[in-house]
Amino acid sequence: GESVGLHLPTLSVQEGDNSIINCAYSNSASDYFIWYKQESGKGPQFIIDIRSNMDKRQGQRVTVLLNKTVKHLSLQIAATQPGDSAVYFCAEMAGSGGGADGLTFGKGTHLIIQP
Amino acid sequence: DAGVIQSPRHEVTEMGQEVTLRCKPISGHDYLFWYRQTMMRGLELLIYFNNNVPIDDSGMPEDRFSAKMPNASFSTLKIQPSEPRDSAVYFCASSPHPSGRDHEQYFGPGTRLTVT
Numbered sequence: 055g056e057s058v059g060l061h062l063p064t065l066s067v068q069e070g071d072n073s074i075i076n077c078a079y080s081n082s083a084s085d086y087f088i089w090y091k092q093e094s095g096k097g098p099q100f101i102i103d104i105r106s107n108m109d110k111r112q113g114q115r116v117t118v119l120l121n122k123t124v125k126h127l128s129l130q131i132a133a134t135q136p137g138d139s140a141v142y143f144c145a146e147m148a149g150s151g152g153g154a155d156g157l158t159f160g161k162g163t164h165l166i167i168q169p
Numbered sequence: 170d171a172g173v174i175q176s177p178r179h180e181v182t183e184m185g186q187e188v189t190l191r192c193k194p195i196s197g198h199d200y201l202f203w204y205r206q207t208m209m210r211g212l213e214l215l216i217y218f219n220n221n222v223p224i225d226d227s228g229m230p231e232d233r234f235s236a237k238m239p240n241a242s243f244s245t246l247k248i249q250p251s252e253p254r255d256s257a258v259y260f261c262a263s264s265p266h267p268s269g270r271d272h273e274q275y276f277g278p279g280t281r282l283t284v285t
């Protein structure tokens with residue numbers, strides 16, 4: 055989801071359930087995408103990344119799906135735990151073939167895990 | 170490794186004062202980034218360096234902002250004079266030369282700046 059000003063989209067799920075966080079990106083030239091997790095009072099922390107030549111990548115309890123046709127990215131978290139409560143950001147980078155570049159971040163989604 | 174180190178963690182200053190934020194990147198990382206985070210605008214890239222050289226400063230809001238990287242282990246972001254609208258959390262991040270997991274950026278804990 056996209057931010058609407060001061061209020062982040064919020065996703066509330068029961069502990070143990072799976073969660074899906076969505077992100078739409080705007081730059082069709084972006085070829086590298088990252089999901090970050092940010093806990094209160096901390097800096098963003100890398101979760102998983104994916105290149106544009108892939109449509110799915112799996113990590114530990116997390117899966118990222120990329121749909122370049124509609125410029126959509128999703129993060130799936132399996133069997134959510136209380137420690138998963140955080141704000142999740144998608145980030146995109148264009149022209150990553152030659153070197154690092156700054157990331158363009160989405161506005162974030164607040165994931166709340168209900169006990 | 171201790172990760173990216175930022176200081177101070179919190180800064181409260183009055184409008185018009187000079188503010189200097191500091192960052193020590195992870196040793197061996199060739200890239201250093203400065204970001205600003207606000208509720209309204211989210212995370213925004215301000216400037217980044219490669220091998221101590223500024224590469225892209227198009228995100229720097231205005232001339233009141235300046236950033237330097239005198240050596241591979243230290244960078245500063247300076248705001249002079251500061252204004253209340255500069256209040257935000259400022260993050261420094263570093264990244265190794267693209268290889269392996271490529272462009273993962275490691276973020277510091279941030280400096281929360283409040284300008285009154």
